[in-house]
Amino acid sequence: MAKAAGKLTGRLQAVAVKALVAAGQPGAHADGGNLYLRVAGRNAGKWTLRYAIGGKSREMGLGPYDADGKAGLTLAQAREAAEEPRAILRAGLDPMAERDRKATEAKAEAERLAAHAQAKARVFRDVAAEYIAAHSPGWRNAKHRAQWTATLTTYAYPTIGGQPVDEIATDDVLRCLQPIWTAKPETAKRVRGRIEAVIDYATARGWRETVNPARWRGHLANLLPARSKVRRVQHHAALPWQEIGAFMVDLRKRPGTAARALEFCILTATRTGETLGARWSEIDMGAAVWTIPAERMKAGREHRVPLPGAALAVLAEMAPLCPEEGDGFVFPGAVETRGLSSMAMLMLLRRMGRGDLTTHGFRSAFRDWTEEATSTPHAVAEAALAHTIGDKVEAAYRRGDLFAKRARLMADWADFCANAPAEVHALLVAHPEAAG
Template identity: 40%
Template sequence: MALTQKTVQNITLPATYQDKNGLALRVTKTGSKSWIFRYQKDGHRHDMGLGSFPLVSLADARAACLELRVKINSGIDPLAEKHQKAKQTITFQDEALERIEHYKHEWSTKHAAQWFSSLRDHVFPKIGLMPVNEVDADAVMSVLEPIWREMPESARRVRNRIELVLDFAKTRGNRFEDNPARWRGHLQNILSGITPEVEHLESMPYSRMPAFMEKLEGDITRAARCLQFVILTACRSGEAMGARWDEIDFETKMWSIPAERMKSRQPHQIPLSDAAMGVLKDVHTRGRSDLIFPNRSLKAIMANNSLRRVLTRYDETATPHGFRSTFRMWAVEKTKFPDEICEIALSHSVGTATTRSYSRGNLLERRRSLMDKWANFVMECSNPPKTKGKDISIDE
């Protein structure tokens, strides 16, 4: 029996009540009422929502059913059509924010913030409100061309992030075309010819390191101690600034950095020289903070620019990260250590995953020799040899 407007108003028992032409009224336990349209397509039954009662009256629901029946008779699947229209309204910004939310538990807070800020500053103003399925090569180029020469490193990261967002959208079924942000065989044909040389972060010549370390020895600030630790361990500044006391094994003189704090998302161990252990002794925060180099409150890491301020204080143009290049150049020109050991010391991936798993253990002691020799070199002015004329040899 077909429903009437009065019947629909008076129904309270939870159930699904059939009308005609596939229209039905669904009543829930809470008393809410909504219209559904039931139809068969390719041997499968589908339920399509038409709105709630009384916002949608019985007459309006019946009229909507008749329109949908016409589409079905024309070979159109109304539910698939509805989903397709919904996908066309999903913007690039929607998909980008969804990807950040999806992966942020695997990222550091800093990395997630960098992802968002780069898209906010360079991408969203240009193509953020475009349907993600309509982003094409022209749209991608409108983002990249203004920054490709002026901000090459940022531009490369932005391109990569656009590509990842569009791949993410395709996997989720919200995009169907090829990725217009891919580099190989596509954007490289347009942008590689105008790519400037990568501007590397400025480093300090290794010949100046002993004199500079002597300056740091006379600096009583915690930031200076942290910068010394960065130099002596050849680590990234963020890894040192976030270092915790429970990561240090004082017996084996080893610093174990967990995967979540590493750029590579792989755990990394650094053998600590006597000079690096001396820095830990001089910082005087053990037992007062979980962090080795905390801020003044002892509760959080120091400001991001703390190490740069130390360099500025001494009129140095080098960057904290640049000391990794200083270490690498010294190792190449002044030692005979294999490249593999030097690269692993910088936490760079070497070889395959299998070869890395076999080499991790037996390279630690060889890396310890490398770090000891580096410490002896940079601390030369602070710790002059006690015995003149006697060579100090270190096993390479």
């Protein structure tokens, strides 16, 4: 139980107090009701309140003495200041602990207000730049960073770029997304995800407290139609696998680096960027293996590609262009330090009268061939395309890359690509199940 020693008040007088402090008479001079004037020396006095709580005696400072009440407390002001802690004591609480608690709360509130003021100065564009700078070292390449900046610059900044990040609401996000949600669903999906990531970053930094208005599940999913219902996904235009033989006959008649690059790309079933970025240091002609480093792979993992004889023949044809130091691009571009342009193969397809096709579509043709014309296990076909395993359990148990099986598959694919149209027809007649 808390109690104050003594109940008499008014023992001290203002004139006497002033004289005591001026004289510097050391000691504690009681006014009554626990209020004391402590004098430490000439003109050095302070007011304290003594009390006991939980069996322990404590002394709480109220402030310095000042006869004018400007730089400290007069006698009358000290008596008034003692009333609040006395009331706290009567409530069974410790006045010093309560004072510390209030000081802590006041500090926290001041910090919150300062953070809020700081957040007001942090607009979405600046926070997005910080997010990109913080995360881009972990991204696969500079292209990904450029895409982030480009999509936000085009679709987010005009609407919310200059808006304080802690004020962005659902309607603001919708104003960014609705104009492109049906016209450019894939782009809209990326923009929404990037806005959400930037706002989450701001929340983690303490610049925002409310929920993320760009979140999809349970929020925007109720306000916008699902992307799958907005527009049918457009797949890369692919050549039917039955027509590969005729196409390859025409392709092999075409001279030039672009033709050889496309042929190599088809024979290895790799992505356009993987083929165009191929360097001689990645090729082991003796072992017939092309090892693509992790940083150039979509999944971020090294990928070994078994090279069939036809692919090795393409490399042999390109070998005279290999620089003296033995490295460099397998398919060099017009500028020696760069590989072939990503448009080179598309322009070739147009010159061949096949502008309806895309380079990436030949991977689809390969996948259709494995599914419809061969008994290739699903895992082997997916590994040949360097696809990421979606099932985490399956991924945990599959430690190898099925290289030997993939080598046989790619040899069969090369043989199939070498078949003339008549030979393909004969093959399908001989194996009617392949035709479906």
